[in-house]
Amino acid sequence: MNKFDFITPFYNKPHDHNSLINRLDSLLTSEYLSVRAIPFSSNIKPSELFPKITSNSKQVVLLKANKGVQLFELIYSFKDGTEEKKEKEAGRFFVYEHQEYENVYVVLTIESGNFYTKALLPFIKNLYPQASMTFITHKRLRKLLEEFKEKNQFTDIIITRASHRLRFTEEGKHKKIVPMVSWPRMELKEAFDWVYEHNGWFQSLQFEAKRDSSVSTEVSFSRQGIVKTNRLFSKVFEAFVSPVCKTIHENIKVFEHRSRREHEDLSAKPLTIDFGMELFADVSENTKFIKAMKRLNKASISILHGNPYLHMSVIDYFDGSTFDLWVLNSNQLIIVPQMKGTITAIKRLINHVFDTYAEGEIRDYTESLK
Amino acid sequence: MKPQEKFRNEIDDYANTIHAIIGFMNFYRYDDATENMKNDVLVFQGRKLKPSNSITSNSNSVKTSYVTPDIGILLPSKDGVLGEVKRSFPMDQKRWMKTFKQLMSYDGDLTGWPSDDGKINSHDIVLILHQSRAVAVRKFYERNKDSLIKFIRPFVMVEFNRSDERKPFYFFRIALGNLTENSVNERLGNGVQVPMEVFVTTYSTIKIYDSEPPLPYSLELIWTNVVLPKASDDPKFEKLRKNQKIDVVLDIDTIIQELYQGFSFRLLHDYDDEGHPKIPKREWVTRACEQLVKLNEASWVDASKTSVKVFFKIYDDVLDHFIELCSGDLENSGQMKLFENK
Numbered sequence: 001m002n003k004f005d006f007i008t009p010f011y012n013k014p015h016d017h018n019s020l021i022n023r024l025d026s027l028l029t030s031e032y033l034s035v036r037a038i039p040f041s042s043n044i045k046p047s048e049l050f051p052k053i054t055s056n057s058k059q060v061v062l063l064k065a066n067k068g069v070q071l072f073e074l075i076y077s078f079k080d081g082t083e084e085k086k087e088k089e090a091g092r093f094f095v096y097e098h099q100e101y102e103n104v105y106v107v108l109t110i111e112s113g114n115f116y117t118k119a120l121l122p123f124i125k126n127l128y129p130q131a132s133m134t135f136i137t138h139k140r141l142r143k144l145l146e147e148f149k150e151k152n153q154f155t156d157i158i159i160t161r162a163s164h165r166l167r168f169t170e171e172g173k174h175k176k177i178v179p180m181v182s183w184p185r186m187e188l189k190e191a192f193d194w195v196y197e198h199n200g201w202f203q204s205l206q207f208e209a210k211r212d213s214s215v216s217t218e219v220s221f222s223r224q225g226i227v228k229t230n231r232l233f234s235k236v237f238e239a240f241v242s243p244v245c246k247t248i249h250e251n252i253k254v255f256e257h258r259s260r261r262e263h264e265d266l267s268a269k270p271l272t273i274d275f276g277m278e279l280f281a282d283v284s285e286n287t288k289f290i291k292a293m294k295r296l297n298k299a300s301i302s303i304l305h306g307n308p309y310l311h312m313s314v315i316d317y318f319d320g321s322t323f324d325l326w327v328l329n330s331n332q333l334i335i336v337p338q339m340k341g342t343i344t345a346i347k348r349l350i351n352h353v354f355d356t357y358a359e360g361e362i363r364d365y366t367e368s369l370k
Numbered sequence: 371m372k373p374q375e376k377f378r379n380e381i382d383d384y385a386n387t388i389h390a391i392i393g394f395m396n397f398y399r400y401d402d403a404t405e406n407m408k409n410d411v412l413v414f415q416g417r418k419l420k421p422s423n424s425i426t427s428n429s430n431s432v433k434t435s436y437v438t439p440d441i442g443i444l445l446p447s448k449d450g451v452l453g454e455v456k457r458s459f460p461m462d463q464k465r466w467m468k469t470f471k472q473l474m475s476y477d478g479d480l481t482g483w484p485s486d487d488g489k490i491n492s493h494d495i496v497l498i499l500h501q502s503r504a505v506a507v508r509k510f511y512e513r514n515k516d517s518l519i520k521f522i523r524p525f526v527m528v529e530f531n532r533s534d535e536r537k538p539f540y541f542f543r544i545a546l547g548n549l550t551e552n553s554v555n556e557r558l559g560n561g562v563q564v565p566m567e568v569f570v571t572t573y574s575t576i577k578i579y580d581s582e583p584p585l586p587y588s589l590e591l592i593w594t595n596v597v598l599p600k601a602s603d604d605p606k607f608e609k610l611r612k613n614q615k616i617d618v619v620l621d622i623d624t625i626i627q628e629l630y631q632g633f634s635f636r637l638l639h640d641y642d643d644e645g646h647p648k649i650p651k652r653e654w655v656t657r658a659c660e661q662l663v664k665l666n667e668a669s670w671v672d673a674s675k676t677s678v679k680v681f682f683k684i685y686d687d688v689l690d691h692f693i694e695l696c697s698g699d700l701e702n703s704g705q706m707k708l709f710e711n712k
Binding site for chain 1: 381382385534535536537538565566567570571573574575590594595598599601602607608610631632637684685686687688689690
C-alpha cells in the first residue's frame, strides 16, 4: 500500500504564523520527520536578502509569501565522494517573521539532515554580518530546560548526547577551548553541574523529555539557539524558539545605538560584563584574558596596558567596528564601542568572551554604576 | 632598554598625562550634590591665550604671541585656573627652569579665555607633577622663589600618582600652596583618590592632547580611527585576506579633522573658536604619514604632501605591528643611541 503523502499538500497550503506552527506539529505526528528551527536577526528582510546571495554552488528562490511567512527553495550543488561532477539538490525552508520583535526571524525546515548540514546551516552562517544568530548562556539554557520540564509536567529530562567545551583553566592545560562529545544519559542537574564545575559550556544538548517511562519528545538545542525536535513542536517552539527570539530582541535593544557616530556629541555608550565573582583578583588573570581575546578571529587585539589594569583596543574586521576594553576592577569587563560599534560586532565580541573566558551579566555601564 | 619597551613606556606616560589632565579638570567640573558635570564650568586644553605686554617670552625665552597651557578652567565666578602637567622631570635640575618659565608666562592678564570678552578676573597657576618628583621640585621652587621664579598670582603644585591596585585609581594632593576655589582646595589638601573606572568613558574618547604622541601610537590612532573606517566602506573589506590590501586615499586635513572631532579634548567643550588649535597638529600627522611611507605602508599622492594613499591591510595586533616597525626603523637608522640619550 502506498503511503499517504502529507508533505506536498503541506508545502502547497498558504501558511500564517499560527497555522505554520500547528501544521508542523501535526505533520510530526503523521510522518517520521524532524523540524529544525534557526532563529536569527537581520536588518534586511530575508525576502530581499536571500535571493541576492547567489553563487555557482547555491541559489535561493522565494516560492511564496503570506502574512509574515515565506517559503523558499535552496538549490545547491556539492561533490559526492569521489565523483568529479557536482550533484545538484534542492530543499525547502520557511522564514517566520516574528510578530512582536522587529528584525527577528526563524528559519524552519523539515528537510533531511543532509540538506540542513550541507546547505541550509552554512547558508545562514555565511550571511554574517548581514544576518546573525545568537548565543544562549549556560544559566539561561538550564533555566529554559527546567521550565520546559515543569510547564509540561515531564517526569524526567535525560541528556542523551551533549557536545560541551571547556575553557582553559591553568597555564599549559587546555590551551584551547576543548570540544568534547559525550552521551552521558545524565539527568539535567547532574550534567549542568558537571559542565559548570569544569568551567565549560554546552555547545549543544540532545535530550529526551519523559513522562514516567515513555519518551514524549526528543529535542536538541544548541548554544546558538538552534532547535530540533521530532514531536510536540508547538510546545518546543514555545519553550525554546520563542525565548531565543526574545533573547535576540533583548540583545538588539541592549547593543543598538552604541556607535559614537550615532550621537551628535560623539559620546561613548559603554557596556559592562559583570562576572559576579572576583575573577581578576589575581593579575595573572590578565594574561589569561589576553590569550583568550587573541583567539578572536578576523580581529586585531592591541594591548595598551596589560598590568595591573587592562586596556585593549579591538578591531572587528568583519565590518570595521572598534572597541576599547578595560578591566578596572576584579569582577567586571568594560566594553566601550568606538565610532562604529554594530550590534553584530558587539554580539560577536561578547559571545567570544563568554565562550573563551567566562560568562557574565551584560549591563549598560551607567546602570552598573548605580 | 629595547626600543619596543621604550615606546610602550612612552605610550603609557602619554596616556597617564591625559588621565591626569582629565582627573584634575573634573575636580572643578563635577558637582558632588547632583553627581553630574556642571554646565557652567568650562574646561579647555591647548587653547591659545594672548599674553599682555608684560609677558614677552615662552619657556625657551623666545618672544611669543600666545601661550597654550595644558589645562584651562573657567569658573562661573569668572575666575580661572591654568595648569601644566609634567609626568617626568629631567635628571639635570638646570633644565627645570624651562618648566617654571613656561608657568611664569601664564602669570599675566591673558586674553582669549572662553568668556564673553575673552578676559577673566584672576586665575591660579598650577603645576601638576608626578608624586615621585614632587618633593625635589618643591625644594627647587623654594630655593629659587623671589629670585629666578616669581609669581604674582597664586601658584600651586599638585602631585599625582597612579596607584596600581586591583582597582586602580589616580591620587591627587596639593604639594604646595592653596587653590583659590575653596571646595577643590579642601578636597585636594587632604588628597583624593579618583578610581579609573569613574572616567573610563572619557579615557576611551580622549586619546590625544597638545603634545606630540609617540610615533607608533599616532600610527595606531590614524590606522584604527581614520584609515579603517574608510577601508571598511570598500566592498572588498568584508572578505579581505591577510595578503591583500585596500588603497585608501586620505587628505591630511581629513585625518586631522577626524582625530580632532573624535579623540581630542574638544569633546569636553561644545564651543569651537579660533582660540582652539586643531589637535593633532598638522606637522605631527605629516610626520606620522611620512613614517607610513618610509615603512612602505603608504605613498604620497602629491609632491606637496597634502594627500596620502595608505595600503590598508589586516593586522592581528595593529599597535604591536607599528611598535615593531618603528623599533626596527629606529635600529636600522642608527638612531638608537640618540634615542637612549633623549
